[in-house]
């Protein structure tokens with residue numbers, strides 16, 4: 001993948017910090033004095049780097065490769081009320097500046113997640129965010145109810161923006177009335193903080209972010225993938241089993257940074273930005289545009305340690321910029 005070459009953008013001087021054990025996680029600053037801590041409402045993260053849903057499994061699969069304690073948070077694979085088999089293969093194809101996927105939200109179902117994955121995830125000192133998906137409002141609520149009875153989940157991320165399923169998902173994220181219905185039902189069902197992950201392909205991101213805020217979202221996540229089609233002209237077939245999929249990676253970054261900026265002019269709740277983040281300056285771009293934190297997705301397919309590397313790289317980037325607090329970047333775009 002082309003992005004592989006760009007991994008070299010990560011500052012090679014980035015020092016791996018040893019702030020990993022639960023006792024030391026409360027140390028306010030990194031060893032160099034750069035404060036990477038951010039807050040998403042009532043949730044306090046040790047840094048703004050969160051692994052994005054669907055690109056980091058259930059987190060624990062990465063534990064042998066990645067020090068999960070160093071991540072600000074992990075959003076687990078989208079969870080549905082019942083297990084889902086997902087879309088027919090092939091499910092992923094590479095593009096010149098990213099990839100298109102049509103996984104179709106394959107997952108083990110929320111109850112298996114609670115029984116098998118969550119107990120292992122609790123061992124790590126990082127915020128675990130449960131990505132929630134349903135074909136109907138009742139299914140979203142069912143997933144949340146199962147999770148509400150458990151420990152070890154910091155927040156919910158409602159996926160109302162998946163382009164790769166036939167029912168639910170994207171429908172909720174593209175229609176303000178449907179969005180209001182699912183967000184308000186989920187709000188009633190949960191006590192924990194609730195983030196709403198919006199679709200990038202809507203008329204006005206400000207309108208949709210405002211609906212989410214009005215109905216009780218604690219943050220908006222901008223954004224999911226862009227509906228896309230990748231054709232093999234020789235065979236006259238799509239390169240994906242389900243014909244269309246969702247585009248992610250470097251190519252979507254400038255478009256999504258603008259969405260974050262536009263939403264930030266409308267809502268007061270925190271914004272989490274994602275799309276095409278590969279380097280520390282990509283993180284900074286999103287924060288300057290108005291994001292309080294970011295998620296990292298496709299970069300994990302190039303380097304499973306991408307999020308962990310970004311934590312160290314971000315600290316070095318701040319040092320080079322003479323920044324003491326990462327928070328000072330937020331919404332600092334000059335006119």
Ligand SMILES: Cc1cc2nc3c(=O)[nH]c(=O)nc-3n(C[C@H](O)[C@H](O)[C@H](O)COP(=O)(O)O)c2cc1C
Pocket residue numbers: 052053054055077078101103105131159162197223224225247248249250252274275276277295296297298299
């Ligand atoms: C293979 C793959 C699977 C994904 N699965 C989910 C998912 O289950 N739930 C979700 O909300 N987003 C899912 N996404 C979207 C990502 O979380 C993210 O919003 C998107 O890829 C843009 O970020 P990126 O350019 O850094 O990858 C998936 C993305 C990819 C590439």
